[in-house]
Amino acid sequence: MALGRGEAEAIAALYQRHGPRMIAFARRYVRQQGTAEDVVVGLLGKWLERPPQMSDTQRMSAFLATSVYHAAIDWIRRERAEQGQPPRDEPAAASPDGRRGGPIAEPPAVESRETLRFRLDAALERMSSSDRLLLEAHYGHALTPEDCMAELQISRAAFHQRLHRARTRLAQLLSSEEQLVKGEGTL
Amino acid sequence: MSSRALSLPELDRLIDATGMPVRADTLEEAWTEGTTPDRMSPPGGQFLLLVSMHAKPEFAAQFEHEVLDFVALTNRLTGVEGTTIHRSDNDPLAWCLLERFRDQQALSRHMAGEHFRHFQFVQRTLLAAPVEVFFLAGTRP
Numbered sequence: 001m002a003l004g005r006g007e008a009e010a011i012a013a014l015y016q017r018h019g020p021r022m023i024a025f026a027r028r029y030v031r032q033q034g035t036a037e038d039v040v041v042g043l044l045g046k047w048l049e050r051p052p053q054m055s056d057t058q059r060m061s062a063f064l065a066t067s068v069y070h071a072a073i074d075w076i077r078r079e080r081a082e083q084g085q086p087p088r089d090e091p092a093a094a095s096p097d098g099r100r101g102g103p104i105a106e107p108p109a110v111e112s113r114e115t116l117r118f119r120l121d122a123a124l125e126r127m128s129s130s131d132r133l134l135l136e137a138h139y140g141h142a143l144t145p146e147d148c149m150a151e152l153q154i155s156r157a158a159f160h161q162r163l164h165r166a167r168t169r170l171a172q173l174l175s176s177e178e179q180l181v182k183g184e185g186t187l
Numbered sequence: 188m189s190s191r192a193l194s195l196p197e198l199d200r201l202i203d204a205t206g207m208p209v210r211a212d213t214l215e216e217a218w219t220e221g222t223t224p225d226r227m228s229p230p231g232g233q234f235l236l237l238v239s240m241h242a243k244p245e246f247a248a249q250f251e252h253e254v255l256d257f258v259a260l261t262n263r264l265t266g267v268e269g270t271t272i273h274r275s276d277n278d279p280l281a282w283c284l285l286e287r288f289r290d291q292q293a294l295s296r297h298m299a300g301e302h303f304r305h306f307q308f309v310q311r312t313l314l315a316a317p318v319e320v321f322f323l324a325g326t327r328p
Contacts, residue, residue: 006275008239008283012321015237019323020230021222028221033228041235041269041285048237048273048283062211065218069209117205124208132210139207147220171193174201 006051011044018060022068029072029141036072043071069142123173131166138163233268234294234325238284238318246313247280253309254282260302261286266293280315291328 002010015022019040026036054063124132130152137148149159193201242250254272261270268287275281288294297303310318320327 006277008237008319008321012237012323015235015323016321020227021218024222024227025218027226028217037287038269041271041287044237045271045273045283045285048275048285050276059215061218062215065214066211069214069217073206113205116201117208120202120205121208133213136207136209136213139202140209140213142209142213143217143220147217150220151216167195167198168192171195171198174198175192 003047004051004054006047006049008048011047015040015044018064022064025065025068026072028144029069030075035075039071039075040068042075043067046071119174123170123176126173127166127169131162131169134159134163134166135170138167230324232290232325234286234288234291235323236284236286236288236325237321237323238286239321240282240284240310240318241278241315242280242282242313243315244280250282250309250313253306253313254284257302257306257309258284260300261297264293264297264300266290266296288325291325294325294328 003014022040022043023033023036026039027033030036030039052063052067124135127135133143133148133151137143137145143151145156145159149156152159152162154162240250240254251274258270258272261267266289268289270284270286273283273285275283286297288297
């Protein structure tokens with residue numbers, strides 16, 4: 001596929017057909033129209049350098065949604081870093097007096113981001129699809145709360161109640177995943 | 188760490204550290220909801236051009252120097268909203284420009300500039316084939 005080879009003509013054709021949708025989708029996450037355009041043009045530039053990996057069976061809408069979402073999230077992370085806010089992967093960095101921010105990172109030097117992600121993935125696998133959707137909306141901002149309520153056909157009150165339950169369930173599962181990881185480590 | 192369940196603030200910090208993995212199906216659903224015609228901005232007067240170029244192997248280094256100069260000069264012009272240069276990882280001789288102009292006047296000013304005339308000469312000398320220009324936004328003048 002020409003897109004997978006990073007051919008300029010294919011990338012141009014993709015933008016001519018889907019560009020306004022890509023920008024509208026990026027705007028869900030970065031809010032400003034100009035910033036959404038920056039995100040999408042940046043994504044095109046990335047594809048011109050490194051062709052996108054798209055499987056033959058993947059739908060175009062799924063491919064574009066995933067690509068634009070990650071480009072927008074990367075943009076937000078860079079903005080946060082440039083504005084002096086702690087990067088998302090360093091929330092428990094030592095304070096000036098050497099104290100740690102909280103017990104979740106204990107021991108931060110041992111439990112890498114990859115290990116945490118592995119535990120999170122494993123815990124999410126054990127959750128219901130609707131609970132995952134609530135968490136993806138809340139933490140990943142993948143859907144607006146309104147979209148999520150419509151998808152699950154629930155009221156706003158039910159949304160908040162179920163979200164709280166889903167977060168609690170995930171916290172419990174993560175604790176049990178941690179025990180499993182520790183158990184495997186001692187075998 | 189003890190075997191007690193995480194508190195919700197601890198959970199929030201963990202997810203802040205790792206990011207929340209989002210399923211492709213969820214994003215596709217969001218795409219469907221978020222890209223309906225009423226959510227798309229009408230086209231403005233902007234121009235977005237994609238220019239594809241392929242350097243002759245013997246002039247690779249010289250072309251790189253020239254194209255970087257051209258980008259720097261273009262970005263100094265009023266009405267230019269950003270010109271970026273991209274080199275293919277797979278083919279180091281393949282280069283693309285992404286050029287954004289606020290409006291037709293900005294594009295015309297750019298095309299009337301000395302830097303533009305010089306770069307056209309560069310193209311004739313250092314490129315293996317004529318450039319390909321795609322108008323991604325705006326209509327070719």
